[in-house]
Amino acid sequence: MPKEETVICVACPLGCEVSLTIDDKGEVTKVTGYKCKEGEAYAIEEYRNPVRVLPATVRTIDSKHPLLPVRTSKPILKGLMLQGMHELAKVRVKPPVKIGQPLITNLLGTGADVITTWNLID
């Protein structure tokens, strides 16, 4: 049975609700509701590969700053974000840490590293 998926386009402030029809093989067969070519392309890509940068914080030790902000070095599948948070909860960093330093390599096999986004110098 073909199924329907909706995606809200973020390419412009209009925020079109784009409907995609997906066949049994998971292929997009029909796209409606977009108002420009960019919207069509966005919706298909967002359905096939919905990825986001995961920004978060990790705990520190021996620092006057309790937390250090981090992010993934590239976008990861949005469905993996909560699982990624559980990995981050295990991390403890000790100063000094420089911006861009990897704390976890290849997070959950995504190929993305978790890197620091601030210098931790006490």
Place this chain on the structure above:
Amino acid sequence: MKLKQREVDVAVIGGGPAGLAAGIKAKEEGAEHVLILERAEELGGLLPQCVHSGWGLLYFNEDLTGPEYGARFIEKANDTKVDSQLESMVIGLTPDREIRTASSKYGYSILKPKAVVLAMGCRERSRGALNIPGTRPGGVFTAGTAQRWVNIQGFIPGKRIVMLGSGDIGMIMARRLTLEGAKIELVAEILPYIGGLVRNQVQCLRDFNIPLLLEHTVTDIHGEERVEAVTVAAVDSNRNPIPGTEKKVECDSLLLSVGLIPENEVSLLAGVKLDPITGGPIVDEFRQTNVPGIFAAGNCTHVNDLVDNVSFESELAGASAAHFAAGEKLGKGKITLKAGRNIRYIVPQTITAERDVTLYMRVSEPEEMVRLKVGDIMTTKALRVVMPAEMQSIPLSLSQLSKLKEGTTELTVDVEPVKKREDKKDA
């Protein structure tokens, strides 16, 4: 750092994104001694707590997080030898540019710089500004306060949270709190459209199945010691709650994301005139206020949605302050910009028409298929949609400005509907 009487060319009040960009630019434009006065313990303003990405797309052509964006400017400020005095609160500013600063570290000090840049940023509207009835329990916070707790101090404000207002900080905190284990029961927005960017609606609310109720508001807060529930109701087109639509939602916290107010207490002390719409100083294209030698930069001038524009505008203020400090004459803003059809405000409020200038503006209402029209001198290409949450900018070149008639004192910007091709066929 010991405070002594110092010769300061440009003093910048505030060390956030606006202050940093203004300070660096002032230095680059030749001001010898540039000093940033900052009340916090570190530079960067709000940037270190804005751990999410989406910063720098215009300025660096990269998708950075807030801390990364801030760190680049802090590094540059250090490299260019912009001086800073931290943990110092400016408590006075006179029309002849005397700054009084109080600090538990350095004591009381008086500074008389040749030019001043106001870069105090903005603050959040709180419960008091909304007049929400109900009890006064703990658990009612602004989204930015929650952001500081979650991202800097390391605790969450509550576990079951209702959000009022759909500003960007609120939506971003809805995602952040969800990822940290809290449950966002719903986001209520009084307007028929979101207060922030579509990207945040999708990536912060929809990604996590957080219900967004447009044309809804909080009409009551319940609980004695701590919030126990709030009442949410639908509103009519006049934004009045519709009787019978009330729904009690159990929660332990109410977060407010209902707008930002430019911070200008210091500006007022110096006699700086504010624009009632923007809430910030009335400025010319040099970002000079009505008080000579006092310039304004960033969100204390008007609240931006993108930090990149704060940096661009603050560089203008910083450069102008450096030129003023060097004794250069700045042109007079003799043409006043008027907000026409569906325009809420325009910054700068006056221009010289003697050089290239970029106008920044917000629309009053969302509108599809429009053009922006600047008097008779310029019309933008068609825009699919304009939204109050997304600032519009129009660059005007000197050659366009030279089309203005001699003696022009007003220039109106309008949002003009564009007729669709189908409509033309029908006509």
